[in-house]
Amino acid sequence: MLQKNFLQFITIKRIQALSGYKFNFVVGNRYRTGKDSIGWHSDNFSQIGKRPALAQGFGAAIASLSLGSTRKFKLRHKDSGETVDYHLESGSLLIMLPGCQEDWVHAVPKTARPVGGRINWTFRPHVEAILQGRGSAKGFC
Numbered sequence: 046m047l048q049k050n051f052l053q054f055i056t057i058k059r060i061q062a063l064s065g066y067k068f069n070f071v072v073g074n075r076y077r078t079g080k081d082s083i084g085w086h087s088d089n090f091s092q093i094g095k096r097p098a099l100a101q102g103f104g105a106a107i108a109s110l111s112l113g114s115t116r117k118f119k120l121r122h123k124d125s126g127e128t129v130d131y132h133l134e135s136g137s138l139l140i141m142l143p144g145c146q147e148d149w150v151h152a153v154p155k156t157a158r159p160v161g162g163r164i165n166w167t168f169r170p171h172v173e174a175i176l177q178g179r180g181s182a183k184g185f186c
């Protein structure tokens with residue numbers, strides 16, 4: 046019989062409990078080497094929504110789980126130009142709170158450092174799925 050005491054499942058519910066926000070949609074990015082990057086952007090509210098999501102008990106927060114090589118994650122304030130740098134280590138869960146997408150852009154720049162692969166999962170509220178009644182994390186992720 047399969048022994049299950051060496052397994053632990055971390056579910057979307059755990060990420061929701063840790064962050065205090067609900068998600069029903071996940072986007073994955075793979076960075077094969079330091080040459081792979083993502084330029085300055087905000088995560089798109091036409092996709093993740095704001096008010097409709099809030100009305101359904103979802104917040105416009107995004108939880109970002111990093112696995113693999115540590116990469117720099119930069120934020121730049123849209124008005125002041127202030128920048129903030131983080132290093133996202135494997136296993137870190139970064140929560141971009143409501144307001145982050147409105148006020149800041151973010152990026153994972155290229156690096157000349159020899160770095161291995163990295164996978165990033167961003168857990169998001171997806172408005173269309175919520176409006177179609179597929180708002181439960183269980184149903185969509």
Ligand SMILES: O=C(O)CCC(=O)C(=O)O
Binds near residue numbers: 088109133153165
């Ligand atoms: O890889 C990351 O840490 C960020 C990914 C990202 O910004 C995105 O998928 O929109």
Ligand SMILES: [Fe+2]
Binds near residue numbers: 088
């Ligand atoms: Fe993003």
